[in-house]
Every structure is written in C-alpha cells, then in structure tokens.
Amino acid sequence: MSGAKPDLRAIEDVLYDSDPAVVVAMARDGCTLRIATYLPVTDLLGMMRQAGCQVELHQVVELPSICCGGCGG
Template identity: 40%
Template sequence: MEFDVVLQQPGVDLAVVRKVLCDVDPAALVDMDPLQPGIRVAAQLTTGELAGLLAEAGYPVEAGAIRPRPSVCCGGCGG
C-alpha cells in the first residue's frame, strides 16, 4: 500500500522512520512529500500497523493523518 502521512512535527528523520519500517517490510520506501507537510510511505502494512510503527519511530499520528493512496497497479505483472 501507499500512504500519505501528515506530520505536525518539523524535521522528520527519514532514516529513523525507514529503519523501523524496513524491520517489518524490507522493501518499504519513505520520502518527504514536497507538496504537503508530511511523508509518503510505500509498504505492505495496514493503516494501524503504520501508525504503530510511526509512534515507535517517535512520530505518533492520529488515524486520520494517514491516508491510503489509490492503487496504481495495472495488473500487468500478475501481482
């Protein structure tokens, strides 16, 4: 799943967030969103799991701050 996460804390340490996410999903990706105050996450997680991992990384968020992005999967690879 891909998520937009609105964070109120300035200066997010992406390395810390990436470490916590990759401990659960080694293929997880995280980066800053240049168009909003937050991050983008791609990982095989539920919204609740992501919220728990962000809290573990030091960035607790309300459930409404995590917005799943629409799938961009075309189905062409069979996945």
C-alpha cells in the same frame, strides 16, 4: 504533518524490518510524508510511534495501488 520534521531514516529503519520494500520520502511541499508499504494502517501507526513520529489515524490518507504487476516489482 506539523511541528518538527520527522526523522526519515528512523522511520525507514523501523518499517524495513516488517517491509523490506518500504519507501519513505518527504513530499515536495515539505509537510507531507509519503510511505509506500503493504503494512496495514494500524501496524504502520504503531511503528511510526516507535520511530518517534506521533501520527494519528485521521492524518493518514490511504491510496490504492496503481501497480499492474507487469514489471514484477
């Protein structure tokens, strides 16, 4: 991400309504926003815009879940 730093709390608040288990954090590099959610990317982008964060599809990198389901979380 470039420009102004995103308001993590605002993003989390918007996403939480649709995914109460969402995790929003800034990566150590200070330029990468990490979001763990089950929401489809199109929904995620719309909600990010609602939170005041202009993110385009080409800026999103989707990673597969590595959850084995063993912990129930």
